[in-house]
Amino acid sequence: MQRWILSQKNSITVISAILIVLGFLGRFGFESMITFNSSLIVASLIGVAPIAIQAYQAVKVKVVSIDVLVTIAVIGALLIKNFEESAIVTFLFLFGSYLEQRTLNKTRSAIKELTELAPENAWKKMGDGNFEEVDIDDIDEGDILLVKTGAKIPVDGTVITGEGHINEASITGESIPVSKTKDKDVYAGTILENGTIQIRADRVGEDTTFGRIIELVEEAQDSKSEAERFIDRFSKYYTPAVLALGFVVWIFSRNIELAITILVLGCPGALVIGVPVSNVAGIGNGARSGVLLKGSEVIHDFSKVDTIVFDKTGTLTIGNPEVAEKEFYGDNIRETLGYLASVERESDHPLAKAVLQNIGDTTSYTVEKTEVIKGAGIIALINGHRIAVGNVALMKKEQVALPAKAKMDIQLFERNGNSLVLTAIDGELKVLMGIRDTIRPGVKENLQKLRNLGVKNLVVLSGDNQGTVDLVAKELGLTEAHGHMLPEEKAAYIKEKQEEDQTVAFVGDGVNDSPSLALADIGIAMGSGTDVAIETSDVVLMNSDFSRLPHALGLTKATANNMVQNIFIAVGVVLLLLASLLFSEWMNMSIGMLVHELSILVVILNGMRLLKYRLKKV
Missing domain, CATH: 3.40.1110.10 (Calcium-transporting ATPase, cytoplasmic domain N)
Known part of the structure; x- marks a missing residue:
């Protein structure tokens, strides 16, 4: 029964709205107080049902949630026969929950878009030499697959015959098609825009680069930063404190309406949801832009980076000497x-x-x-x-x-x-x-973007001779350049900078210099979808695209700032509501709930701005 009621929340919201309209129409249109009161009572009772169930479930696990506060407030309003406010509060709370869920789903659109790109069928070469369409789950490593123009690449594989141009935006974030010929690697979820190719399946199912990206983005969006963990702990004590405050106000004032109004105004909904929505939207933007950010803790640390250390070969240079x-x-x-x-x-x-x-x-x-x-x-x-x-x-x-x-x-x-x-x-x-080796095109301009974003030190460490490293550093305007560096010496340099209270990011190819990637506050891999790059670093720049690095840093800074903005909005609204209750006469429970739900929508919409974030051109 409880499960069925919760599944009907949207229908209950609509019915509540209809009953409230009917009640006010009876009062002001037909001057029927019976219609007014009975409609609002029914609206209150059916509206509070799903809220009360969620409150009961929270209390069972010893959590005083927002639902508990609203349930007590609505029951209190019914007891003092304030049917108007009890009905409006339940409707606003349910309608706010609906809007929250809908807008939150939009912030997770990156995952939805990725999963929709996952192919479901493929043309597999059978024993008689003919190709037959099979389910994607029926493909094994080593199978030969046919991919035609306009079709999705079904698995990670290697081209064995044919040639064509493939849109790899789902992997790299870059929409310009890439030419693929014999012995070239292809990735699941990318699209063959023209040509016909046959590929050998190298990795299938969840082991494909595409599958790993979806898994990593899902894990990242579900992770919690220190700020979120603090808010969770804060809410754990804050919500009971609001309940206790309402009880104390009732004891001393004997004004039950004032007490239950405090319960409504003190709901920390916007505070609880503001940081997660920023986190999810920021990671979603990165996923669509060819940048994998592995969690909100990474966003927090990356946003504070003031020193970026680069490996030379394959990072600042093309890696094709x-x-x-x-x-x-x-x-x-x-x-x-x-x-x-x-x-x-x-x-x-x-x-x-x-x-x-x-x-x-x-x-x-x-x-x-x-x-x-x-x-x-x-x-x-x-x-x-x-x-x-x-x-x-x-x-x-x-x-x-x-x-x-x-x-x-x-x-x-x-x-x-x-x-x-x-x-x-x-x-x-x-x-x-x-x-x-040749310096990557556009590296100098992208390094300037990093400086504009507040990075103070740009350092190159290389096992190459000092003369070569100095020339690269001079051409790119780097802060420091050190040659003849062994992997352990690079790691020691990073540790030394960290001891000087610098927040250090290391950018490498994801294969070499693994000690440095692991030791740095943020390890950034220039990885063309390789397993090692994806597994060993905090941030992955897909397709080894250096231009994604300034976007990644700017995005994390924007996300961190967005989290702070949402916290200020949430706390500011609660303080404003409580001050209005104490120092004005116009504040009541219905207005408080309306402002409360609006504040939740404001922080969600503020977080959703990150989905459209693009680094400003200088």
């Missing part, structure tokens, strides 16, 4: 390049890829043993020779003598902004390569 300069020392260069290429094939470092691309086709050798020296390079054994490939620090560790010409070349290469890759065989330097 090329060999710009090279020098050879000694004989047998062809054999040396074969050794170098064989060693670099054992590495997935961006510099290794650049070296292999430059060398091209060459003789391959069997690598017998490899040892990765963190932050320095790699050592391997090939045909009985000890091959060392890495930076100057590795050469020193291996006690490789550097000829005078090599030292001059190293200085020149560094001044030209190159990352250095040196190759030594059996302790003798053979090859020096200078590799350059």
Whole structure:
């Protein structure tokens, strides 16, 4: 019975409104007090039913909720035969609840829009070679799927045949279609705008990037910040205090109407709902803009960031370096390049890829043993020779003598902004390569936006040589630049800044520098939807889009400010109502409930402004 009554709240609200109109029509239209009183009594009784049920459920778990205050107030009004106010208060409370739920649902529109993008069917290649339409749940990893123009990509996968342009806005927030050809990755929920492709299913169901994004946004929207937890604790004691105040007023004044009016005016509804609605709207805006904010605590901390530390490769730069300069020392260069290429094939470092691309086709050798020296390079054994490939620090560790010409070349290469890759065989330097990366387009402008948002320190930490790092810092106007940094040294730098009472964010690729991402107050991953990026950081900039970073910071600041605004609105309205009750004669229970519900709508609408937030152009 209780469940049925609660499910009919909207219908009860409509019936209450009709009865109230009927009552006033009977009084002023037909001068029938019987119609007036009976209509308002019935409106009060049916209106208070769902409110009383919710109050009972709250009391059962030892919580004095807003519903308890309103229920007592309505019953009190009925007892003193103030039917007009009892009916109007119940209607306003129910109507306010309806509007609250409706507007709150809008703030969760990001989740709804995402889930609606999730595909339900796919064309799967069957045993006879033909494609058959199947339910999305019937797809397994390794299945071959056909995607036609206008269709949604059903799973995370790899293109095996065909080509086309895909709208990846559901993943990255960027609506410009991306070209996809053989061996390119595609993501569930994105849309093939033209072309026909066949893909191999790599991740299905909830394991897809799309599924993980929905899960993370849902978790984030359900999380609570310190401000929300404080308000929850405050409300736990505040609501009983209002009840006690009303009782004390009745004891001393013997004015039951004044006492129950205090119960209505003191309802903390806007205070309870104001912060969560800001939090949900802010996270929803981020989800639609290619920014994953993992909870309201992240919003609070990120909004206070004054120092942002960047990894260089793949963050400030594109992460696709090329060999710009090279020098050879000694004989047998062809054999040396074969050794170098064989060693670099054992590495997935961006510099290794650049070296292999430059060398091209060459003789391959069997690598017998490899040892990765963190932050320095790699050592391997090939045909009985000890091959060392890495930076100057590795050469020193291996006690490789550097000829005078090599030292001059190293200085020149560094001044030209190159990352250095040196190759030594059996302790003798053979090859020096200078590799350059390109700064991401628009990074300089976006860094200026971060400064405009109040970030005081912009720092780059890199394992690269100091000359290269200095050139990047100079071009971008960074505050500090530190090269030759090992992962543990980057983490130590962040810890040092935190001890100086700086709030530090670290921006990396989500794969390397995990100690720094974990240690920073806010870890920000430049992740093209990778599992590691999504799992290890507080904020994920989808598609590695650096321009999302200023938007993310501006959004968190706007969200934090919005929360404060809502708290001031809620507290201010309660104080205004109580002051009006004490120092004026026009305030009554009905007006108080009307203002109370309006204050809830004001904080909700104020929070919903965040859904349309965009960083102002400077």
